[in-house]
Amino acid sequence: MATELKGTVPYEETLARLDIRLGRVVEVVPEPSAPRPAYRLTVDFGRYGRRVSVGRFTQHPPEELLGRQVVGVLNFEPRRVGDVLSEVLILGVQLPGAASGEATFLTPAREAKLGSKVF
Known part of the structure; x- marks a missing residue:
């Protein structure tokens, strides 16, 4: 089910503030x-x-995730998930047909330098 797009926001107040x-x-x-x-x-x-x-990427077996390059937001406040303090949000998208919140991760089409800024 598609939802309406959210209103336009200035870059300086949104994406520019995130360290991705x-x-x-x-x-x-x-x-x-x-x-x-x-x-x-x-x-x-x-x-x-x-x-x-801590992320809901469990539709992927661990060996599929290990070694993968992923995109993360480094400057969100850490969040407690169960007994663990989750320090970074790994970006993903909802998997079709999976339970709500089950995701697949975002990854670059080619290998790139670790720590590279996403823009």
Whole structure:
């Protein structure tokens, strides 16, 4: 079901305020303390360090996520998911036919430098 587009917003007040960067998934483990099925991902953002994210990417087997480059928002406030403090939001899109919130991750078409800014 399609929804209407949201109103226009100035770049300086929205995307320019977010620190969105490229990282690589270096560890994937199920996160049993999350309220819904989820993985705890450790993502390497190069010079910006490794960050933990809890995400609903469980339609992908762990070996499919491991080593993948993903896009993450580094400057959102950390958020507690179950027993884990999720430090970065890995961007994804809803999987068709999957439970609400089940996602597939965004990834570049070609390998790029870890920590690269998304624009």
